[in-house]
Amino acid sequence: xxxxVLGPGCPRCHEVEKRTIxxxxxxxxxxxxxxxxxxxxxxxxxxxxxxxxxxxxKVVCSGKIPRLEEIKAWILEAAG
Amino acid sequence: MDVIGFxxxxxxxxxxxxxxxxxxxxxxxxxxxxFIAGAMxxxxxxxxxxxxxxxxxxxxxxxxxxxxAGSVLSVCSCTIVPLFAGIYRKGAGLGPxxxxxxxxxAANILALVYTGGLIGADLAFARLFLSLLFGxxxxxxxxxxxxxxxxxxxxxxxxxxxxxxxxxKASLAFLLILVALLLSGTLKIGLLTNSYGKITLPISGLDRxxxxxxxxxxxxxxxxxxxxxxxxxxxxxxxxxxxxxxxRGLGKISEGFNRWTWASxxxxxxxxxxxxxxxxxxxxxxDILFTGKMFGVVLSVVLLAFIARKRLTPDxxxxxxxxxxxxxxxxxxxxxxxxxxxxxxxxxxxxEWIEALAGRNTLLGNMAGVxxxxxxxxxxxxxxxxxxxxxSLGMHRGPLLAYLMADPELSLQSILMISAIIGKxxxxxxxxxxxxxxxxxxxxxxxxxxxxxxxxxxxxxxxFLALLAAGxxxxxxxxxxxxxxxx
Numbered sequence: 001x002x003x004x005v006l007g008p009g010c011p012r013c014h015e016v017e018k019r020t021i022x023x024x025x026x027x028x029x030x031x032x033x034x035x036x037x038x039x040x041x042x043x044x045x046x047x048x049x050x051x052x053x054x055x056x057x058k059v060v061c062s063g064k065i066p067r068l069e070e071i072k073a074w075i076l077e078a079a080g
Numbered sequence: 081m082d083v084i085g086f087x088x089x090x091x092x093x094x095x096x097x098x099x100x101x102x103x104x105x106x107x108x109x110x111x112x113x114x115f116i117a118g119a120m121x122x123x124x125x126x127x128x129x130x131x132x133x134x135x136x137x138x139x140x141x142x143x144x145x146x147x148x149a150g151s152v153l154s155v156c157s158c159t160i161v162p163l164f165a166g167i168y169r170k171g172a173g174l175g176p177x178x179x180x181x182x183x184x185x186a187a188n189i190l191a192l193v194y195t196g197g198l199i200g201a202d203l204a205f206a207r208l209f210l211s212l213l214f215g216x217x218x219x220x221x222x223x224x225x226x227x228x229x230x231x232x233x234x235x236x237x238x239x240x241x242x243x244x245x246x247x248x249k250a251s252l253a254f255l256l257i258l259v260a261l262l263l264s265g266t267l268k269i270g271l272l273t274n275s276y277g278k279i280t281l282p283i284s285g286l287d288r289x290x291x292x293x294x295x296x297x298x299x300x301x302x303x304x305x306x307x308x309x310x311x312x313x314x315x316x317x318x319x320x321x322x323x324x325x326x327x328r329g330l331g332k333i334s335e336g337f338n339r340w341t342w343a344s345x346x347x348x349x350x351x352x353x354x355x356x357x358x359x360x361x362x363x364x365x366x367d368i369l370f371t372g373k374m375f376g377v378v379l380s381v382v383l384l385a386f387i388a389r390k391r392l393t394p395d396x397x398x399x400x401x402x403x404x405x406x407x408x409x410x411x412x413x414x415x416x417x418x419x420x421x422x423x424x425x426x427x428x429x430x431x432e433w434i435e436a437l438a439g440r441n442t443l444l445g446n447m448a449g450v451x452x453x454x455x456x457x458x459x460x461x462x463x464x465x466x467x468x469x470x471x472s473l474g475m476h477r478g479p480l481l482a483y484l485m486a487d488p489e490l491s492l493q494s495i496l497m498i499s500a501i502i503g504k505x506x507x508x509x510x511x512x513x514x515x516x517x518x519x520x521x522x523x524x525x526x527x528x529x530x531x532x533x534x535x536x537x538x539x540x541x542x543x544f545l546a547l548l549a550a551g552x553x554x555x556x557x558x559x560x561x562x563x564x565x566x567x
Contacts, residue, residue, distance in 0.1 A: 008161060011406050015334075039161055039500065048130055048166040048241075049159050063126045063159075065402075067395065068334075 001031040001078055006042045006052035006062075013037075013051040015065050020053065023071040029079060090424045096297040097423025098416065101465070102319060103312020108265035108355040108373075109197035111348065114411075116189050116258045118404025120152055123254065123396060125245035129153060130163075133171045134241030143216050146176035150183030150215070160184050165501045171241055174502065175223030178510060181498065182215035185460075185488035190411070194464045195484065197266055199471060206481055206525045214485075214517040221513060224552055226506055250391035257383045264376025265356055272376060275358055275369035286310055286361040310366065311359040318351045330405035333398050341401070352377045411460055418462035422469045434473040441478035441526030446519045449479035453486030454515065463487040478526015485518040520544070 003020055007013025017035055024031055036042055045052060049063030053071070060066075060074045129152060132145035146167065153159055160181070168177035185191065187208050196204035264272060290310050297308045308316075322344055329340030356377050358369030388397050438445035458466060467484050471477070490511055499507030524537055 011410060019334075039165065039497075042162060043165045043169065043501075046170070048163055049126055049153075050162050065399070 001029070001075070002056055003031050003033045003075075004054040005033065005035045006045060006047065006054065007035070007037060007050040008039060008042070009037045010050070012065055016051040016053060019066070019068050020071055023068055023075055026068075027072055027075060029075060031075070090427050093427040094420040094423035097426065098420045099297050099308050099312070099316065101419045102316050102416075103308045106194075106197050107315060107319075108352065109193050109262060111352060112258060112262040112265065113190050113193040114407045115400075115404045116193075116255065116262065117407050118402075119251075119255050119258055119400050120189065121403040122399035123251035123392075124152060124247055126153055127245040128247050130171075131241055133167050133176060135171055135173070137172050137241075139175075142172040142176045143179055143219060146172065146180040146219070147183045147187075147212055147215055150180045151187045151189065161497060161501075164498070168502060173223060174226055174506070175219040177219075177502075178222045179215045179219035182218055182489060182514065183211055186211040186215075186485060190407070190461060191464070191488070193262065193266075194461055195467075198464050198468050199480075203477065203481060203484070206521075207484055210481070210521040210525065211485065214521060218510070218513045218517060221548075221552065222506070222510060225509060225555070250387055251396070254384065254387050254392065257380050257387065261352075261377065261380035261384070264380060265352065265373055270372075272372040275371045276375075277370040278367055279370075280365050280367050282365040284363070284365065286366050287363045289313070290361045309359070310361040311354065311357075314354055314359075315351060318347060318354060322347045322351065326405055326408070330401050331409075333401045333405070336398075349377075349381055352381075414459045414462055415465070418458065419465050422465050426469055426473070429469075429473060431473045434470060434475050438470075438475045438479035441476050441523065441530055443519070443523065445476060445479040446482040446522035446526070449475075449481075449483035449522055450486040450490075450515050450518045453483045453518070454490045454492075454511075456487070457491040457493060458487065460488075476526055477529045478522045478524075480522070481525045482518050482522025485521050486515065489514050489518070 003024075005013060005017045005020060007016065013035075017033070020033060024033070042050065042052070045054060045059055047059055047062035051065065052062040053060050053066065053074075055074055055078045058078075061070070066074075129145060129149045132141050133149065137145070149163065149167075153163065164177050164181050167180055168174055171177075192204050192208055195207055293308045293310070293313060325340050325344040325347055327340075329338065329342070329344035332338070333341060353374055356371060356373035358367075358371050360367045360369075388400075392400075437448050453463075463484060466487075467480055470483070471480055495507055495511055498510065502510075524541065527537055528534070
């Protein structure tokens with residue numbers, strides 16, 4: 001599984017990255033987490049606001065900080 | 081030359097300015113403003129505004145919506161850039177995107193409240209009104225100039241703007257009461273500033289403490305330096321306590337409420353109450369006056385607590401507190417450093433220089449204000465204490481507004497950022513228009529302050545706009561002919 005956190009480097013984006021890593025740890029699932037902070041590359045995704053969270057190529061959330069439980073649910077869904 | 085004495089004097093200037101700033105009633109507007117900004121970020125769903133910014137939105141809707149998005153959604157720079165790029169590439173286009181970009185730093189809640197509290201409500205209103213007018217104006221001009229290259233943008237982003245979420249009634253009420261809290265602390269009307277009771281705390285020695293404070297931080301009206309009162313000293317103490325408690329109480333709020341959360345919220349309310357009260361120290365003790373402001377603060381806080389408990393979900397309350405704390409953590413240190421620096425700079429600048437350059441409302445003075453804004457980069461909101469310094473050193477309010485309009489829009493950093501998204505040519509054309517309109521804003525506002533009649537100002541403005549329209553029309557015709565010649 002590949003998870004991408006989109007954000008130019010603001011505290012909110014760090015929070016999403018932190019929560020994602022916590023979610024993975026709590027679920028015991030291994031995944032590659034990448035942080036993209038280049039605005040040109042961020043704009044390749046269809047989002048209007050950062051932070052954005054992309055799991056396996058699909059934007060699951062943007063413009064807000066998701067709860068830990070929400071992130072877990074998305075990860076489980078993507079893991080099948 | 082006495083170098084050490086000179087350096088000490090500079091440091092004293094910086095610290096004095098900082099102490100006077102923290103102790104002043106500016107807190108009463110800044111603290112609620114941080115919480116309003118937090119509430120806006122956490123409780124207003126982006127989609128409630130962005131759905132008016134799609135590709136198919138009519139101009140009458142998209143331009144005002146872009147301005148609204150600027151003032152409501154973008155208190156944080158990490159929202160401005162993606163939203164700007166999104167509106168430009170996949171939504172309503174270059175015009176509204178520019179309006180959004182122009183309006184966001186000048187008219188978000190923090191900037192407006194801060195300008196109003198520190199410098200004056202008149203300047204805050206001028207900033208809001210002229211930014212709105214010129215933001216939409218510049219957006220339309222840019223759309224007109226570049227309408228040919230506009231058609232080549234990439235499409236298929238409609239889904240991004242299709243969200244249907246709306247603002248909850250309870251969230252709206254919560255926001256409005258926060259605004260009421262802000263107003264009850266800052267409005268200078270009799271009902272709020274009158275005192276309705278008095279108690280005297282028998283603490284002796286406070287008058288000597290006040291004398292000590294006046295000696296350490298001397299007030300100097302000529303240079304616009306303010307002193308520190310006993311009340312101010314208490315406020316500074318409370319602020320330090322809040323910082324200590326909030327680090328654990330609000331910083332870790334996402335894991336749930338804890339003892340520190342309640343402690344920091346209690347301290348915040350305490351700070352608001354102390355700032356709202358009237359206090360005088362005398363040999364017999366400390367007089368505390370119960371002002372109308374205090375009742376306003378108590379009433380708003382009770383209402384806020386009620387709504388948060390009964391009408392908002394725990395998640396929403398947590399998000400609200402987290403975002404508010406994030407703003408404070410991000411912006412307050414910048415302000416502290418900025419204000420300290422302003423105190424030092426003030427020792428070095430002579431009032432005669434400012435008066436000679438921008439003491440009157442001249443074209444040159446306004447251009448100087450804009451130029452200073454372009455070449456100096458100050459982090460978010462620090463432009464306001466800088467402007468305050470210029471004002472106290474004798475700058476006219478016209479050039480001051482020109483500076484306040486240009487500084488947040490045009491720093492080298494932001495120019496680079498937008499040129500990465502819309503290209504170098506468009507970025508520099510944008511810079512040109514912002515510089516022109518900022519100068520104009522300063523001139524208009526300065527003339528208004530100097531007592532020119534509104535009719536004459538309107539006439540001048542109309543003449544200028546007519547000239548502008550004619551110029552743009554000719555330009556677009558020439559572009560058309562040019563195109564025809566190539567074919």
